[in-house]
Amino acid sequence: MTAHAQILDLKSRMAQSIIGQTDVIDRLLIGLLANGNLLVEGLPGLAKTRAIKAMAKNLAADFSRIQFTPDLLPSDVTGTEIYSQTEQGGIFKFSPGPIFANIVLADEINRAPAKVQAALLEAMEERQVTVSGTTHTMEPLFIVMATQNPVEQEGTYPLPEAQMDRFLMHVNITYPPVEDEVEVIRLVRAEEIAALQDRTETEKAEKPDAIPQDAIFQARAEIGRIHVSDLMERYMADLVYATREPEKLSPDLARWIDIGASPRASLALDKCGRAHAWLAGRDYVDPLDVRAVIPDIFRHRLTLSFEAQGDDKHADDVTDEIVKLVALP
Known part of the structure; x- marks a missing residue:
């Protein structure tokens, strides 16, 4: 089975556990394939944790959850030096x-104080942690998927802009339509019934094998060979540049944007655009790939003004306006 077929199989398995969140599943897979960390935000009960667990349980990878x-x-996250007695002495x-796992779920990351966030930041960016002056490297397959609640403020520590920028994408989960909510009720009911029944050896044997890590690495190698034309590279750069000098496009954009996106946004558009094209079965990136991922890449990188808040404009609204105004290649 090819790497592409295995990743699509992973997507299909995740969809069996997550109803009505196809876009979220796609973004989790893109983050995994693009070798980037994700921030998943949504109101309580919208399957943020469940979606990440659904991906982890279908991969042959170590999974850990940090509440x-x-x-x-910081030592609760990174680990610590423990004194032990041996024959040679202490x-x-x-x-x-x-x-130290392949997939790390950082649940409610905005509840952690600054020192813990800093420890996590080193692992996310450097793929290593330093404890007592010794550096410990992470596994080749390592991704942090953090969740946060957008409405609860008591006992939380807002993530600083520098750390927000380290996340490849900011994925937003919204309420499902009513038809999907009916399917959620049925799915959870079926899972509860299955948990109460004894699993037979036959049922255990029928469980499909986990997707191997080699499929991820092979997919990343194929994504690295996806063609990106000079025009597409300029298009991605123009989109990011528009956030820095918005007055050249529109007076409204100039009023709404205080600080534009960093060069990490350009790199993220390239990585995620290629991953999106690969998932679609193409060997080249077109504007549809970039437009599909740009809201998740700009959402946490644009600093909006008070005037934008007064006009009831959010980052997604500003991103939509930029996409409309920047010329296609």
Whole structure:
């Protein structure tokens, strides 16, 4: 089975557990294929954690979940040196923390204090952690998927802009339509009934094998060979540049944007655009690929003005306006 077929199989398995969130599943897969960290935001109960767990359980990969709380310490995430007695005498031995996994779910990341966020930041960006002066590297397959609640403010620590920029995409989960909510009720009911029944050996044997990590690495290699024309590269750069000098496009954009996107936005458009094209079965990137992922890439990178808030404009609204005004290649 090819890498493309295996990734589509992973997508199909995730869709069996997550009803009505096709776009979210696509974004999680794009983040995995593009080797980037994701911030998943949505109101409570919208299957943020469930979606990430659904991906992890179908991959042959180590998974860990960190529940962030205000009293968490950096060592609770990275691990610490533990003193132990041996025949040669007492030694300090490193005990890895939950960050040492292939897929790390950082649940309610905005509940963690600044020191914990800084420890996580090093792992996300450098793919390593430093404890007691010793550097410990992460596994080749390593991705952090963080969740946060957008409405609860008590006991939270807003993520600084510098750390927000380190996330490849900011995925927003919204309420499902009523038809999908009916399917959610049926799905959870079926899962509860199945959990109460004894699983037979036959049922266990019928469980499909997990997708191997090699499929991810092979897919990334194929994505690296996706063709991006000079015109498409300029189109992506123009979109990002429009956030820095919006007055050249529209007076409204100039009023709405205080700070534009960093060069990481251009790199993210390139990576995610190629991953989106690969998932669609194409060997080249076209404007539809870029337009499909740009809201998730700009959502957390645009700093809007008070005038934008007064006009009830959000980052997605501003992004839509930029896409309309920037000429296609």
